Amino acid sequence: MGSKGKLRNISGSKSVLNGIAYLAYIFLYLPILVVIIYSFNKSEVNVEFTGFTMKWYGELFAKDRDLWTSLRTSVELAIYSTIISCVIGTFATIAMHRYKFPGKQLIENLLYIPIVIPEIVIGIAFLATMSMFGVDMSMATLVISHVTFCIPFVIFTLRPRISGFDASIEEAAMDLGATQWRTLRRVTLPMLTPGILASALMSITLSIDDVTISFFAAGPDNTTLPIRIYGMVRGKISPDVYGLCVVIMAATVLLAGVGMLIMNLNAARTRRMRED
Amino acid sequence: MPRIAKPAKVKKLSHTLPLLSMISPMVVWLVAFLVVPLAYVVVVSFMTKGPYGTIKWAFSLDSYAGFANPVYAKVFGKSVEIAILTTIFSLILSYPVAMALSKMTGKKKMLFMVLLVLPFWINGLIRLNGWVNILRETGIVNDTLKLLGLGQIQFMFTDGAIVFGMVYSFLPFMVLPIHNSLSKIPPSLIEAAADLGAKKHRIFLRVILPMTVPGIFSGTIQTFIPSLGAFYISDIMGGGNTMLLGNLIKNQFTSARNWPAGAALSVALILFTLVVMKLYNRVGKIEDLV
Structure with missing residues (x-):
């Protein structure tokens, strides 16, 4: 086979692959498109599209206090759990990377528990234990349960970044007389910042969409948005819920877009600095 | 000094x-x-069910004896069946997607990677509800079929719909680990195979596929295990017609208020997952899981 034929063959199979990939992305986004369309639907029952309206958005911003409260609970929960799990996870990652110690394998196995055991079991175990101690479900129990399943993901996201480190930089800092704490604060943590941000993103993503564990760990006064939607989804979903999801979606896309723009600018700046 | x-x-x-x-x-x-x-x-x-959903602190094997109930065996069988089907379909769809992703470069790749996880920021239940609107009796697909005079198809509230919803919900967990494995294959290896005269399908079967086994297994675990417990997917897509292990456990802790029975089912689920992990350990390292 000539090299030209070979090339065509490769690009041919590539377009088949791309075709399947595009179909998969349509599969991912099709229901989202439907949600967007239905948020502008005049018909309240959403069986068919009867006309364009902004009414639901009006109601969403004017009336739906409950929905906004739930969204607020979800966002607060994601922020608290992310901060706590990132702090705990970062220090643990550094310790496990830097030191050898007895029981390390045991701790390693501990981290896989939330990943291999179905969420529902973790959720009911948490609920049963809290009720044994007579603890009422509240924002605190929600945060505790979310931190528990976020910690391993923070560590596993951070670990590849720390193992790519040049250990000699930390050694150099210590050789120059920096204490361990100072080395950690001025050398290790700044080098880890991109990794910590990636872990934070991971844990926000996990926390904000969680249904199963929140179902068992939430009290009656701290309904998260997914739990409130779970309560509706088996009955009738009011169109303003679609509206809220579209608002969240728009905010997310905006944030992701801004994030990518900043990363692009940073990359361009680094390239320019290298060239100079 | x-x-x-x-x-x-x-x-x-x-x-x-x-x-x-x-x-x-x-x-x-x-x-x-x-x-x-x-x-x-x-x-x-191992405790006894007390009145009004309390736990009586007396040792008993009642909850485990309850496993003899044929309903339990049916629920367990159905859950495993649906989890296996979900894993197979997810794998078939994810592999080409992961390959396409691994062939992309630069900004295009970044965009498609972001697009893969972005739906997670939109509530999963609402996304499933979007599918309900598309697939139900008076939904978009059936309305179109009726318009074309092709009759109706019952998609919703079937086991197929549950599998569909699960494949949809867990897709990125299959794509990402396979993509991870693919990106670890040195391009020189594939070039070498091609230079030695291997045809494309042979390169795929003998080089690419074996090198991605860790990713395939990691994705399989990350799809199979959540499929066993995700009660909300069968609630929405199955309309409560199909009871899966997750629904059964949840019911014991909520409406049935038989905590020891729910706990025994959870223990069974933990043991089953451990057996799966043990099998996984033969083919892959647990470190490759994430």
Whole structure:
């Protein structure tokens, strides 16, 4: 086979692959498109599209206090759990990377528990234990349960970044007389910042969409948005819920877009600095 | 100042404090809020059901004896069947997607990677509800079929719909690990195989596929295990017609208020997952899981 034929063959199979990939992305986004369309639907029952309206958005911003409260609970929960799990996870990652110690394998196995055991079991175990101690479900129990399943993901996201480190930089800092704490604060943590941000993103993503564990760990006064939607989804979903999801979606896309723009600018700046 | 080599013992001591202070918060947290609760579930599973959903602290094997109930066997069988189907379909769809992703470069790749996880920021239940609107009796697909005079198809509230919803919900968990494995294959290896005259399908079967086995297994675990417990997907897509293990456990803790029975089912689910992990350990390392 000539090299030209070979090339065509490769690009041919590539377009088949791309075709399947595009179909998969349509599969991912099709229901989202439907949600967007239905948020502008005049018909309240959403069986068919009867006309364009902004009414639901009006109601969403004017009336739906409950929905906004739930969204607020979800966002607060994601922020608290992310901060706590990132702090705990970062220090643990550094310790496990830097030191050898007895029981390390045991701790390693501990981290896989939330990943291999179905969420529902973790959720009911948490609920049963809290009720044994007579603890009422509240924002605190929600945060505790979310931190528990976020910690391993923070560590596993951070670990590849720390193992790519040049250990000699930390050694150099210590050789120059920096204490361990100072080395950690001025050398290790700044080098880890991109990794910590990636872990934070991971844990926000996990926390904000969680249904199963929140179902068992939430009290009656701290309904998260997914739990409130779970309560509706088996009955009738009011169109303003679609509206809220579209608002969240728009905010997310905006944030992701801004994030990518900043990363692009940073990359361009680094390239320019290298060239100079 | 000349550096003086410290005696080994002193050095070790100076490491103990930072080590302990950095690692103990994580260990204490996971033991207190994960290990202790799981152990407590095991204990509860051996207790007796009290009145009004309480636990009577008397040892009994009642909850495990309840497994003889044929309903349990049916639920368990159905859950495993749906989880296996979900995994197979997810794998078939994810592999080409992961390959296409691994062939992309630069900004295009970044965009498609972001697009893969972006739906997670939109509530999963609402996305499933979007599918309900598309697939139900008076939904978009059936309305179109009716318009074309092709009759109707019952998509919703079937086991197929549950599998569909699960494949949809867990797709990125299959795509990402396979993509991870693919990106670890050195291009020189594929070039070498091609230079030695291997045809494309042979390169795929003998080089690419074997090298991605860890990713395939990692994705399989990350799809199969959540499929066993995700009660909300069968609620929405199955319309409550199909009871899966997750629904059964949830019911014992909510409406049935038989905590020991729910705990025993959870223990069974834990044991089953451990067996799956043991099988996984033969083909892949647990470190490759994430």
